[in-house]
Amino acid sequence: MGENGAGKSTLIKLLVGAYQRDSGEIYFSNQKVEFDSPAQAFQSGISVIYQENSLIPQLTVIQNIFLGMESFTPLGLINEGKIYREYLDISKKLDFKLPPYEEVRNLGVAEQKLVEILKALIHKAKFIIMDEPTASLSENEIEHLFRIISELKSNHVSVLYITHILGEVFRIADRITVLRDGKKIKTVFTKDVNRDEVIAMMVGENLKDTYLSELVRIKKGQQPVLKVENLYRKPRVNGISFEAFPGEVLGITGLTGAGKTELSRLIFGADKLKEGLILINNKPVRIRSPLDAVKNGISMIPEDRKKDALILILELYKNITLPTLAQFSGKGILLTAKEFDVTQYFIKKLDIKTSGVSQVIRYLSGGNQQKVAISKWLQTEPRVLIMDEPTQGIDVKAKVEIHTIVRNLAKSGVCVIFVSSEVSEVVKVSDRILVLSQGKISGEFKHGVSQEEIMRTILQEDK
């Protein structure tokens, strides 16, 4: 267990050889092992089931399970009969029913997870790692998954179950290891601890530091710059209403899959709104595309920097001036010197480490790329700036810098909506915090709330 950013996923990737470790040793079945790639780990009997599944949707259940392990007839044809018998054996052993000849894309998410587990077993997995397997499952499906995990246990397969959902751990784990800030805090037997003790281990003690020298006080009668009413886009956004004020940092947090990214994209017009109302300065506006959003003073820095925010093959200045290129155009001709000036200004202001304005940004570090994405949007002088996981995958120093930028923005009157699943940073930078669970707001807090309290609200829904 551990919070987002505690190092859970990195640890797994080190275990199976997806990342290279700096030092340390790994023992598997009492033997020292050295994996160069997840494929190698897989062949040795360690199998990882990620949040997103890795099946081939067009193939059938059986084809997926036996992929790479097919039996052949002497003529080199696939021995369907033998494969089917093997499949029956294992389904009897684990006590489940799946339509063997159905294409995987027609199955539910839980059934797909099951197919992945079966695939692991057929490949003789002795150790199965599940990385937040319930993130996209319904309550019934979770129940089903847990039954299978118990079956696995009785068949002498070990399961390493990664999650930040407390309820799940207490239902299925024999032992709990808590990670925080890349370190192991403690390993305990589940029967020896209660929920509050585990939360305390996850959160740690040093909660008091904060970036706020002065809190933004929303005056009585002040008008919200952004107001949303009953936003819907099922299944991830199920009726969300809130107000956001000029000069405040509104933190939005919740588990992976709670609807944070979807909500951000809705307000920005990146996805189509199914139902609901967006008001800017108390006037309803129609936002059908990011273009409309920008015109109304809303900007968004997307979660996936490389995929959605930046053009990696282009130069730094071209990325920064992209949304505001009209301002750099005189009589239809681009004023490149002016573009350079503005880029230079942001390099200095946000301390972007680069060899120059014409550096191709593919070569920048993650933190610096994020600063480019921020600069790009500051250019538009937004009234509302939505930042979706702005510190994901960047180092600690850059993270602190970005927090400072966020606070300074708020001070200058921008309304910053700070979306992050890392509770510790949300607590630090936000004036107000909304907690999302299953596409709804499940709690609202003021600055000064403890991390524990927010964690409790987040976890509450998953009893």
Add this chain to the structure above:
Amino acid sequence: MNKKINLNLKGYSYAIKKNGILFIFILLCILLSIITPGFLSWTNILNILRQGSIVGIIAIGTTFVIIGGGFDISVGSLLALTAAMSVGLQQYMHWGFAILLVLIVGALVGMLNGILAAKIHIPPIIATLGTMTILRGLVYLYTGGYPLYVDSPNFSFIGNGYIGIIPLPVIIFIILVIFWQFILIRTRFGRYACALGGNKEAVRLSGINVDLYHILTFVVGGLMASMSGVVYASRLLSVTPLAGQGYELDAIASTVIGGTSVAGGEGSVVRTLVGVLLLTIIANVFNLLGVHIYVQYVIKGAIILSAVGFDTYSKFRE
């Protein structure tokens, strides 16, 4: 210290990668001028330029389409249709109006290609495969399957005239290259076209009307193909229904040999000009050496594969 050297090396190999085609081109020219004494003469250079200008004008448009992340194989057939129309329409109107009408048709066909790709989301190569077939059918319908002829000295001047010692098609080609290179690097449309080919979703999320600019790249493709159609018709003063077959492939080949990335986002009209000249010169030399046309096809294909392979493989290695 080590880091700095690495960075420099990176920049150095980048420069070679970016301008490799230019080195090859210059090397080839030096080599040929030694082998063939008359190679660097004005007449020969102008000759090569004139031969290259028809495909070259198409290739300007192709460069825009490919930079924007698209692909257009309909331009050869579009050349045939617009060439046939600029001949045929002169029965009814002044050749100047005929040209104007033909250019509008070219732009509209480009727009159609763009809409099919950007709005209907047909993969561009398939969308333009469809319009290519339709356009070739229209050429047959329009010409009735026979060559069309025109006799108009003024119209003929476009393809056969000279200003000073320079053939007019060459002047048109060079002016268009300069104009569109300027558009590409100094206007918003050019910048958006590159950005689009680099990462369309990021451009959309930057609040830019991506579909519009995506369609516009195809409009440039159609416009340049019809411009080339006019020059073609005026040069030959006759158009057969088979005109322009395979020109789209030469245009694409010139573009990618000129270093425009097939993945989109990077490219240059001027370098496409170099690509055009390179292909034309190679064809010239082969003809002089008496290499059979069938063999020329094989070699041309190999050149295209090497040029694109170099680009894609070095990207993959990164």
